[in-house]
Amino acid sequence: MKKTLILYTGGTLGMRRSESGYIPDADLEGALERLLQDAIGQLPSYDFQALDPLLDSANMQPRDWYRIATLIRDNYSQYSGFVVLHGTDTMAYTASALSFALQGLAKPVLVTGSQIPLREMRSDAYNNLIAALLLSGSDEIKEICLYFNGKLLRGNRAVKVSSGSLDAFTSPNYPCLGEVGIQINIDRNALLEPGDATQFQIPESADGDxxxxxxxxxxxxxxxxxxxxxxxxxxxxxxxxxxxxxxxxxxxxxxxxxxxxxxxxxxxxxxxxxxxxxxxxxxxxxxxxxxxxxxxxxxxxxxxxxxxxxxxxxxxxxxxxxxxxxxxxxxxxxxx
Structure with missing residues (x-):
């Protein structure tokens, strides 16, 4: 049986309204359970873990990249895949950093989020989350990917190009790894070849200055x-x-x-x-x-x-x- 670990770091997907604007909501786990209950049996089973404190991605620091990498490393043997829920502003930085910290990865890690919170009407969060969960059960993907709005991108090739469109990310210098529409199409020729062995590298001092x-x-x-x-x-x-x-x-x-x-x-x-x-x-x-x-x-x-x-x-x-x-x-x- 496939089992995925969902790591919730913060970001728009799990936010709620407040007097000062959108803020991270710690009650995302319950909302996901209610939302995904009809899909039980069609998706990999999952466990949910939230970072403490939750972060708007604009507040992400290099040390936070390695906190996420450490959680994946420490839980690596227990799960067949990982989904990292992250804010869009610095998502490409985190996806890139994870690729260097977790070299030789032999399982899929999907970094995703949304432009509109899960609790809001017309949210893109549901489709992004469902697709990322499905892809986290893939036997073909063995690298850090960024998934957004139907596009599966290599994490360290992705850039954010829009704050006002649901199609927020692109990969300007490398082909998409796959597209999720009516069918899920993976470009096997574009996927990273798995390494001979995992080479997880998590430095003690995270900031290279x-x-x-x-x-x-x-x-x-x-x-x-x-x-x-x-x-x-x-x-x-x-x-x-x-x-x-x-x-x-x-x-x-x-x-x-x-x-x-x-x-x-x-x-x-x-x-x-x-x-x-x-x-x-x-x-x-x-x-x-x-x-x-x-x-x-x-x-x-x-x-x-x-x-x-x-x-x-x-x-x-x-x-x-x-x-x-x-x-x-x-x-x-x-x-x-």
């Missing part, structure tokens, strides 16, 4: 210098196009050189949803390469941030981290 900045016209070297003064261990830079930056400003590239000399690992991703970073394509990108910046290939900003944070939190040497940032660990990027 990574900063994410977005380039914009007029960005000054002073701005970058203030970021570097903070001495983060990692810096993810959302560049233009294929990895371009304002390199006419020598002081700007000098700050990046200073950062790499200080041991700060700098990785360039693209502001374009559909992208592949190639720092050698244009002179404006080559200057970053000479400054010691690493190209983030076709990773999303969320996946790059979570990956760099994870590698730093795990305590790998700088040279090893640089190598791994350009290596696909769990399908998060397409190697060049």
């Amino acid at each position: 990574v900063v994410l900045i977005k380039l914009f016209p007029g960005i000054s070297s002073l701005f970058l210098s203030k970021v570097i003064e903070h001495r983060p261990r990692g810096l993810v830079i959302e560049t233009y196009g294929t990895g371009n930056a304002p390199t006419d400003d020598c002081a700007f590239t000098s700050q990046l050189e200073k950062a790499t000399e200080l041991g700060i690992i700098c990785v360039a991703v693209s502001q374009c949803l559909e992208n592949v970073v190639d720092l050698g394509k244009y002179a404006a990108g080559s200057a970053l390469l000479r400054a010691g910046v690493i190209g983030g290939l076709d990773m999303t900003s969320e996946a790059c941030f979570a990956k760099l944070n994870h590698l730093l939190a795990m305590g790998y040497p700088i040279d090893k981290i640089k190598e791994l940032m350009e290596t696909s660990l769990c399908g998060e990027c397409t190697p060049s």
